[in-house]
Amino acid sequence: MxxxxxxxxxxxxxxxxxxxxxxxxxxxxxxxxxxxxxxxxxxxxxxxxxxxxxxxxxxxxxxxxxxxxxxxxxxxxxxxxxxxxxxxxxxxxxxxxxxxxxxxxxxxxxxxxxxxxxxxxxxxxxxxxxxxxxxxxxxxxxxxxxxxxxxxxxxxxxxxxxxxxxxxxxxxxxxxxxxxxxxxxxxxxxxxxxxxxxxxxxQTRPLEISPCLHPGDLFSIQEQVARVNLVTAVRAYLVDLAGQIRNHPDVRLGISPRALLVWQRIAQAWAVLEGRDFVTPDDVRNVAGPTLSVRLAGEFDDPQKIIDAAFDTVPIPS
Amino acid sequence: MTAAPTKSKRMVASFDWLWPVFFAMLGLLATLAFRATCQTQPYVIVIDILILAGLLGLMVVLNRRSGEGGKKITISVQLLTGLIVVWPLLTAYLTRWFGVGDPWEVTLLCVLQNAALACAVLSQRPRLGQFAVIFSGFLMLFLGFVLVSPAMTALLAVFGVAVLWWLMEQYWSRAQAALPVAARRMVPLRRSTLVGAVGLLTLVSVAMFTVAPRDALVQLSGYMPTSGGDRWGDRFARDGSGSGEILTGAVQNATTIAPVDTNVFLSSQQPSLYDMISRAYGKPPKHYDKKIAVEGANKDIHLQEKMQELTASRQFSTIRKYAAEAREHQRRKSDALLFVSGRRPLHLRLQTFDRFHGSEWLANEANESFDFDQQEIAGESWFRLNRPTSDAIFKSYAVHELQFVNLRTNRIPTHPTLVAWRIPQIERDDFFKWGRDDVLEMPGRDRIPATTKVGIMFRSVDRWGLHQHRDWPTSLTEGDAKPEFGLNLIPANLRELPRSMLQLEGIENFLRSHFDHAPEVTAPEETDDIVRFFVETGRGPDYMFATTAALWLRDLGYRTRLAQGLIARPEHYDRETKLTIIWPSDVHTWVEVCLDGVNWIPLEPTPGYPLPERESGWLQAMSLWFDAASRWTAQQWWLLALAGLSLLGVWWQRTAIYDALSGIAWRVVRSAVSPRRALAFGERIVRRRLWLAGASCPPTKSLRAWFHSHRSLATVVPDDVWSPFVADLDRLHYAPRFELSAVAAASVLQDCDRILEFVRAHKIAAVRRTRGSARGELTTCDPAVAT
Missing domain, CATH: 3.40.50.300 (P-loop containing nucleotide triphosphate hydrolases)
Incomplete structure (x- = not known):
């Protein structure tokens, strides 16, 4: 097991x-x-x-x-x-x-x-x-x-x-x-x-999938993903975005620090999927919607609008 | 999670020390400028600065070694700070021993300056940085008040803008700590705003320099309220009103304000009006042969005229010998002629010449003489001239006070629009006489006693009224002779102007802008056309300017005359005494134009001399400006059209021009700098190029996202062109290290080459709005790409 x-x-x-x-x-x-x-x-x-x-x-x-x-x-x-x-x-x-x-x-x-x-x-x-x-x-x-x-x-x-x-x-x-x-x-x-x-x-969908990983490889990969680089500017960008979303007048429950950590980790994983060993602001943006929409609560119908508004406000680091 | 803002804040804070250093340096410059005007010996200033720089450098080294990023101030640094602050006091005693030091007030300013510099060095501690700014601010404000010069005004303007920026930054940096993150983006700081504000400030500064009266602090050498010497470092300058030889010197010469023992003052002369003119312009050559050459009836007439001239002593030849001693004399500062209070500039005439014969100006004795009577104005007794004036042209009253010093004449320098005058305790009108050449004089006297104070009141001329004035006298009197030579040299565009003040100012400005003032230029004795000589030479003394202006205007139908006298220059104003000093070098010749038969207004055709003051409201000034601008535009239409077409062409081909220039710049940069810098430069080129194409990448989007999201960009620029480029940019900006092998570096540069070459080759054009498209689309001239 x-x-x-x-x-x-x-x-x-x-x-x-x-x-x-x-x-x-x-x-x-x-x-x-x-x-x-x-x-x-x-x-x-x-x-x-x-x-x-x-x-x-x-x-x-x-x-x-x-x-x-x-x-x-x-x-x-x-x-x-x-x-x-x-x-x-x-x-x-x-x-x-x-x-x-x-x-x-x-x-x-x-x-x-x-x-x-x-x-x-x-x-x-x-x-x-x-x-x-x-x-x-x-x-x-x-x-x-x-x-x-x-x-x-x-x-x-x-x-x-x-x-x-x-x-x-x-x-x-x-x-x-x-x-x-x-x-x-x-x-x-x-x-x-x-x-x-x-x-x-x-009648049923055939699942003819052979494993791509050996047992235990997944955890090793997950640990390696956590080592993907984030420069300070991108971290600050994440924090600024989180602050922007928290301060949105329609948001009742903003992003917790745990959510911020999850967001960072998923951005790291996304960077790996893009073939990079470092995170860019685009990675942060690409994963923001599904990552944040699960945790935002407030007076709005579509959390994606709140997220987009934050991204349209905070300049990307350069 | 909190590491990011802390680091960011630290990075910003690491440059905070620059502000106090900048302000302290401004304070240092201002103090140096002030010391220069105090006539401190240059080598003293240089030695002082070198020692100060050494001490500050030592302080920087010690401060860095003290650890904790210089936040802990060690005993040695504290002692050194104290030494730097009191250093001017220590050196004051030393330098005074040799008679070269600064006065006490300057020494105290140096103490303050050193305190500002020391605090700036220690500005890692925010409080000390603030002290540096406060000390520098005091220095700048104080010196801004006492030292009026273009350089000081510029320093003050820079300081004002910088300190405003610093205060804003301080405010926002503190406010950001308390505000939500969203508020940071609300800071209304955009590049266009910044550029606009700086441009506006520059315009205002230029306008202030151009329009505002310019004053200058001039040391009253020889008349300083000191006991001797004309430099701060002179020994007697600090001894007060003394005794012995100092007191003797004071008693023997009553014109001094305070006892002065300088030889220059004691040997000062009191020139007569003739001497003064001769010193300024040299003496005219004697023409005995001309008297012999005249024959017959003409001989009698000529001799009669000559006798009349000699009797009246009212002549001025434009053919003169330049006297080198005149320039030498002008450099002497100890024999001021007159002190004047009130507004500057001021043209004070002493004699006028109406008739011009060949090369000589002769006074007209046939002018109308005006009566005057005694009236009480504002509680004081004045002699008021009974000369009609038009309220449409003559506006406010101005009062000046003249104090005679070394001017030896019985004539009172007056403004052309004189209304009244007074001398305290003189109430008899037979003391004065209004001369035939429109000059006030005190008959029966050789001179007006030194230290006599004369109040003069005149009316300022309204510029708007002058421009509305149309009835310029055209009739020429017998003496107002119209010359016949050299006048075809008047520019045609000035001839075509309507007969108005505009034409007068046109002649005035033309002479001021197209000819050079050269006092040493003299016309040869055989010259028979002084105007032609002047125009062909292109330079000459002020009387040639005035003569040319007067004759040109006569040719255009105006009634003019030559006026000679003194000019009160704004740069000779002394703030301490509130007086403008008139030196022998201020002898001047200008031209006057008859306004209505009895009133005359001065014109100043000589460059370098201030224009006579003419009042005008801002609305009227704007109207006049538009009037002049429209006329100028009409005259220069082809030049403007050419410039406009050129600008239009540049605008039309802006992308092509930018591509060409950026291509050259890229080729230079890619071979000269590292791949990292080259890539950053390439990014700037591409971003600016996108901006030119109307597809500017917003700051909230990366170039990658922008290429993805912008429909037109994605269509026009192929993915294989921009994708490697933005991948390189991602690595440049967000990878922890940007270390490239030679192959990788070449690849990066090639990626950059490709996108720049693509943009250049396919001429990504500006956004073209198409029907049904709100945002417009990018276009390209390459049909292959377009399809």
Whole structure:
């Protein structure tokens, strides 16, 4: 389970970029016409962040999660969140073994490298918090015993935006655990035609993805991504942008320091995906929308407008 | 997370010390300028500056060694600071021993100057930096009041702008700490605003220099309220009104304000009017042969005229011998003729000449003489001249006081528009006489006693009224002879001007701008056309200017005459005594134009001499300016049209011109500097080129994002051209290190070459607004790219 820690291989930035693009190529074969979404998911994965898909059912979220798990050579887990779901259904539980007269631990789906939490807002807050502890600290505590999860633990959660009845909306503090909120969106006409052609003979989508990484490589890559350079001017640019957004009159809940750290890390991952070992203001801008929209709250309909206004105000460093 | 602003703030703060140093240097310059006017020996100033520089340099070294970035002031630095501050006091005692030192007030200013410099060196501590600014500010303001000169005004202007900027920066730097981040962007500082403000300030400064009266501090050598010497360093200058030889010198010469023992003063002469004129212009040659050559009836007439001239002693020849001693005499400063209070410049005439014969001006004894009577004006008894004046032209009254010193004549220098005069305690009108040549005199006297104070009142001429005036006298009197030579030299454009003040000012300005004032130039004795000689020579003394102006204007139908007298120059104004000193070198000749038959106004055709004061409101001045400008434009239409077409052509081909020039600059820079600097230079070229093309990259977007987002740019400039270039720029700006191998450097330069060459070759044109397109689109002349 913790085999990822066994890897000591050091990747260069170019190798990381190549591997990431190789994985993205595989994912693009599985999810058609969503290159931009896949690139952002990849950035999130490299930055050790979690993703919340705020989208309609049937758009390929599960498929994407399974494909990611396969491509990174990790274990895939899935939780279908319902109101009667208990925390132990996610984390696992101890059961008495009558043969050995001992309690055996039955691991929950959270003990995976990639976890898909479907319709996370349909389960109770108690269960949600169990999941969020795992997301934030990459560990779970069961019967006073703390168990570590995979260091590369990656959660893809989904929530249905149109169903409000019987749901438990995620509070802002819990939304802050997610690195990004994305929408896959409906595919284009051409993509749908291609989709129909592919599934004309098969009932289910074939997942013929062979792992691109050895066990443990993902965590090594994630650690390496954290070493991508940020010059002071770009850091100041990030802080100025955050301040600008916080001071926007329509924003009630601005960007927390934790969010700023996540933003920086995702910008680093984006720089790697762009083939660079340093972050530019364009990287900061490219990841700002999905990174910040999950955590901004206030009197506005579209957080992207607030973000764009900030970027249109703060000069880029040069 | 908080590291970034701290670093940024530190970087900004690291340049804060420049401001106090800059202000202190301005204070130093101002003090040096003041010391120069105090006639401190130059070598004393040089030695002083060298020692000061050494002490300050030592202080800088010690301060750096003290650790903590100089924020901790060690004992040695403190002692050195004290030494620097009191250094002028120490040196004052030493230099006074040799009689070359500065006066005490200058010494104290030097103490303040050194304190400012020392605080500037220690300005890593913000409080000391502020002290440096305050000390420098005091110096600048104080010296700005006591020292009036163009250099000081310029220093004061620079200081004013800089200190305003410094205060704004201080305010905003403090406000930023309290304001949200968003407020930083609200600072209304744009390059165009800055350029506009600086341009406006420059214009105002130039206008002030041009329009405002310019004064100068002139030392009253020989008349200083001191007990001797004409330099600050003179021994007696600091001894007060003494005794012995000093007191004797004072008693023997009552014209001194305070006892003075300088030989220059004691030997000063009191020249008569004739001597004064002769000294200034030299003596005319004697023409005995001319009397013999005249025959018949003409001989009688000529002799009669000559006798009349000699009897009246009213003649002035324009053929004179230049006397070298005249220049030598002018350099002497000890024999001022007159002190004048009131506004400057002031033309004070002593004699006038109406008739011009050959090369000589003769006084006209047939002028109308005016009566005067005694009146009480503002509680004082004045003699008022009964001469009609027009309120449309003559406006406010001006009062001046003349104090006679060494001028030996019974004539009172007066302004052409004199209204009244007074001498305290003299109330008998038979003491005065209004002469036939329009000059006030005290008959029966050889001279007006020295130290006599005469008040004169005259009316200022309104420039607007003059320009509205149309009834310029045209009738020529018998003596107002119209010459017949040299007058075809009047420029045609001046002849074509309407008969008005505009034409008069045109002649005046033409002579001032096209001829040089050269007092040493004299006409040969055989010269029969002084105007032609002057025009062909292109230079001459002031009487040639005045003669030429008078004769030209006569040819145009004006009634003119030559006026000779004294001029009160603004640069001879002394702030301490509030008086303008008139030296022998201020003897001057100008021309006067008859306004209405009885009133005359002065014109000043000689360059270097101030124009007579003519009042005008700003609205009237603007109107006159527009009038003159429109006439000038009409005259120079072809030149303006050519300039306009040239500008239009430059504007039309601005991108091509910029491409050509930037291409040359790029080729020079890429081979001369490092790849890093070359790339930065290339970026500036591209950004400016985009601006010229109407696709200026906003400061909130990178070039990469701009190329992506700008539809026209993405269409016109291929991705493989701009993408490598902006990738290099990203590395230049945001990579922690920009170290390139030789191959990589060549690649970077090639990337830069490609985009610049592309822009140049395909002539990315300015934005062309097309129908249905609000923002316009970039265009290119290359059909391949366009498709």
């Amino acid at each position: 913790n085999s990822v820690l066994e890897s000591t291989r050091q990747f260069s930035f170019r190798e990381i970029s190549d591997k990431a693009h190789e994985i993205m190529g595989l994912l693009n074969r599985v999810i058609l016409g969503k290159e931009d979404v896949i690139k952002r998911v990849m950035a999130c994965l490299l930055a050790r962040g979690h993703i919340l898909f705020d989208d309609l059912p049937g758009l390929g979220k599960t498929t994407l999660a399974k494909a990611i798990a396969s491509s990174v050579g990790g274990k895939f887990g899935r939780v279908q969140c319902t109101p009667d779901l208990l925390p132990t259904d996610i984390t696992g539980y101890n059961i008495y073994n009558q043969k050995t007269h001992e309690f055996d631990f039955v691991a929950g789906p959270v003990f995976a490298d990639v976890l898909l939490a479907d319709e996370v807002n349909r389960t109770t807050p108690r269960t949600q918090s169990a999941l969020f502890e795992a997301m934030a600290e990459r560990q779970v505590t069961i019967d006073s015993k703390t168990r570590s999860l995979s260091p590369a633990f990656f959660v893809i959660a989904t929530q249905n935006p149109i169903e409000s009845f019987g749901t438990y909306p995620l509070p802002e503090a819990q939304l802050d655990r997610f690195a990004m909120k994305l929408r896959i969106g409906l595919p284009s006409r051409e993509t749908e035609i291609e989709l129909l052609e592919t599934y004309a003979t098969n």
